[in-house]
Amino acid sequence: MLTKRIIPCLDVKDNRVVKGVNFINLRDAGDPVELGARYSAEGADELVFLDITATIRSKKTIVELVEKVAQNVFIPFTVGGGISSADEIGLLLRSGADKCSINTAAVKNPDVLRESAERFGSQCVVLALDARKDPAKKDKWVVCVKAGTERTDIDAVEWAVKAEKSGAGEILLTSMDADGTQAGYDIALTRAIAESVHIPVIASGGAGTLESLLEVLDKGKASAVLAASIFHYGTYTIGQTKEFLAAHGIPVRPA
């Protein structure tokens, strides 16, 4: 039986791991190479590395840093932030990434997803979908781009469906309303997306208590949970998280 995945996320800025609230007010959380090696050894199921400054500063993700992190990471490793073309994905895959996540470039031109999937397989093409509640409509969310700085009119569920058709093999879904608050994932959003597509959905944004992880895997129908603050600041270890989930009937790989 396929297990649910626990994924620590390294938000990287100026070669350091940082974490903010609602994508702002960043504080330092450590060295990406050290943290990556630690999570890999502690039994995390995957690692995500997001260059959070890449799009807004038009700066490419730091390839050398990805190479260094990858040398000590023996679990699937996803890299994202400012990726604009299939060529850049090729470069990152050669540098040690296993998957790449794309947001802004795919919204501008969904053919980037198609071209990347044709060249590298859809299993390494992750759609990063940053969503925010639509203030005008209940249970509707809109897509945000450029590291959360720009809101679009695109409906999040419709975009997820379209991205799957275009070649995305997975969706990394971040609730911008919940991100960094540690107040729990957006269950309604996660479930709405997970029930609309046939590819795995990674829930992100709002991880706080272990119950919040359980809730989004169970009621939210997510295939995986991504969390940053609770692991970086030592609130819970990967092992504790997995023991809790296993005790509540969620299939996990023992840490």
Place this chain on the structure above:
Amino acid sequence: MLVIIDYGVGNVRSVTNAFRHIGADIAVSCKPEEIQKAAGLILPGVGASGYAMQKVAPLADLICQQACSGKPLLGICLGYQILFDESHEMGTHKCLGLIGGKVIPIPPGRTVPHMGWNFVEPAIGMRLFEGMEQGKHFAFANSFYAEVEDAAAKVATTEYEGITLTAAVEKGNIFGMQFHPEKSGADGLNMLRNFVRICGVK
């Protein structure tokens, strides 16, 4: 020395990192003379079969000749899928034919790709699973799988949303894994250590 065959299709870096981490004497090459001298060969790969066969074509005869002469060969993910007779990924593509069988899509109605960690149960006596005979979790990322039609092959399997999928195969000196040992934590590294030992090198 072991040689990772670099034929231009994906994850060479990850596989190299993992072998280096366990202290294996490893080189990355596409040169026939280095492939001939190697104590064991690794055929990696990520992507689509048709493209991979196109890229591996100049080395296909050499790889088959080396494997048939008894040199240990390990195919990983796409490198595993092209060990079989043919692949039905976007058309029909003739593959290396080292193991009888074909690569077909995971039947519809399931989440595809098969993405994440799944429990793998080995057949009795599979050398790669030495020390892991009760089975372990390994990391998968695939939309196609191999249907093995080879009486000489031992097969490890995994259960996925109501069907049994082939996860790994062994036929004499030819080994293949659908999952990614280089990305399967400590158990994956142990599996690579087993392969290094089978090759008879440090």
